[in-house]
Amino acid sequence: MERRTVLITGAAGRWGRRLARQLAKFPIVRVIGLDISPPERPIDGVDYIQADLRNPLLVELLRTEKVEGILHMVFTSGLSGGHGALSPEDAFQTNVMGAMEVLAAANAAEVKQVVIKSTTMVYGAHVDNPLYLHENAPLRGTDGKPLLRHRYEIERFIADFRRNHAMNIAVLRFPGIVGASGASSTMRYLGQPTPPTLLGFDPLMQIVHEADVIGSLLHALVAEANGVFNVAADGVMPLSQMIRRVGGQPLPIFHPFAYAAERFSLVRNNRLANKIMPFELDYLRFPWIADTTAMRGELNYEPRHTAEEALDAFRSSLRLQSYRDLLPKRKAYDGIQAFLNRRRQEDEA
Amino acid sequence: MSDQPKKRGRRAASAADENEQQIPIVEAKAAEATSEATVADEHEVAAEAPIEVINLEGDVRRNSQTRIDSLLSALESEIRALPPSEDERESAIAEVIHLIRESLTRWPKKVIEMAVNTLKANINSDYLDADFWKGIGLVLRYQLDANADMVKRRWRGDYAVDEFGLDYELLDLAKPLLLFMYKKYWRVEAIGLENVPDSGRALLVCNHSGVLPWDGAMVGAALNFEHEAGRVLRNLHLSWFSSLPFISPLLSRLGQVQALPANAEALLERDELVGVFPEGLKGVGKLYKDRYRLARFGRGGFVKVAVKTGAPIIPVSIIGGEEIHPHLHNAKGFAKLLGFPYFPITPTFPWFGPLGLIPLPTKWTIVFGEPIDTEQYGAKGAEDPLLISQLTEQVRTTIQNTLLDKLKDRSNIFM
16 A cells, blocks of 8 residues: 655644544555654654745655645734744745745656645725625725735745646635634634723624534545635624623723734734734724635535534633632653554555 | 693602502501602792792682592592402502592692692502502613623623624614604615515615715615515715724614625625615715715626625615715815715714714605516626616616606605
């Protein structure tokens, strides 16, 4: 039985780590994890390579290992991470140039499938947005925060790249990610006791469960999907309802004041402010809901959790936050066990 | 003072209920309790209106006494005349009469007269039935529980809106107002409701007017209250409203959607009933002198969507809506200053401030016309500009002709 090789870039990161854990469960798949920093907890069955993404040897690696699919999960906020804080320029290099080079290398090495994670924020929140944005809607979220611009640049590059290359590239656009882990900007925002909102505005919002993020990315890899797909949980609800469902109460702020604060950089580039309000204010004012017809149709992915379930899972995890020491602990990484497993597999092969 | 008799009657009746369960063992106790209550009542009434009972001249007093006595005996005889099956009730009323007699000296004459009259009026009704009061109590309690539960649920965020933001609970809260405006204020007459399908998609094209878009609400009310299937209409509203605080979420929760072709298409694809006002701003901000003169029907975008989704077009003509705010002049300078699309000067606005927003109680007629089938053209027809403009003109002419037809028969805008 020939094992098929999948490369996960950013394998030590939040999404790369989980994808690796899921993929490693399949005996037919060989997982190579590439990251600039070593994984916090190595996953059994994953070969880790510690290297910068932008490395001329990447093509060589893809060729020699006969990599068939790439899950490109490198996307840094530049604020933190294993590598420490990055300058905005370095973050741009890593996010945008990194994606470009991975695509170029994949194409050169004749990789079949590349899967990239993006966000529905690239559509931008505008007053004249249709309530359901299809994948071909114009991307108007460019004048936002630098990170959003990175996403936009990547998407633009991929759209161009598609025209000249036959390689399968699946771009999955996700709305705010919610689940039990508590680690996403949406969850940081919703998890506050009184998340600030704009007085008199209560747009419909859309979210996705983190299990569905993992699930759809893996699905796109396995199903050899090609194209751009919005992936979101069923069920839209007003922002205030989302906040209430998680257990907080919205704190409405008169919007000219909020915008003034944003403009005076009180909100931008300030870590505390960033935590309170990780979005552009427009995203709390106008709708930016993505249509998921193509997800069900062409991509053929059925989300496992509804928006309510995602919020309820997040709420439960919030409630248990102060009892975290009482929760069952994950077993410590057993290096000997992993080593023995690997040897046994090699013997069998 | 007007509801005084009723109040007294109920109080007496509740005393009767109390007795009904306990007679005759604790009769004395009950009497005591009632008399205590009556003392309190006396003060209450005295405070409300000075009553000249206690210090009256002897003969006047005797006069009123005899009148009350005759009233009571008449009441008693009426009770005796009740069929025997009403045994329990009879004894209850007899008990009340007994109590009234006992406390005659303490009650002002007016109060007694009112109490007796109320009792008399209700002898044959259910007011004296304990079950009636239990029923009322149950209903009240249920309502209170339901309301408290709703507030709690909404506080927790435990409610649902549909895919386009419609919150049925809020819509139910808005219904009494809509019902009042529909039934009592504008006395809307809906004609041709059978032209609206019981299920499935349809595009309702209406004439627009009235400065404030009440017409959309009334077409929705007609379909919800009078249509057999009680359908919910999703009106498409001006994009401008979506940029307004409070208005934008409110419209969304009440089922209105911003007027964009993509939204209309999505709604029709989900087999909703969509209302459009292709005159748009030109219609709603129409001057009074231009009433019932249809403005240009946009660029025919609504027809395009209907053809694309195969939804039948139902022309809807609204008569009466164009006079609710006589729009005499559009103060464009003000409008520009405030960022409004228009600033109406009406006989009442802005002179009376917010009171000027109260519309005139005209008489409305809404005519739902014969549906125009669009399925025959297929989705490709949407790309045919000639067909689109023809259909647009057809719809416009139908509405204009229906308007003229109804105006011909109308003698007075208020009747």
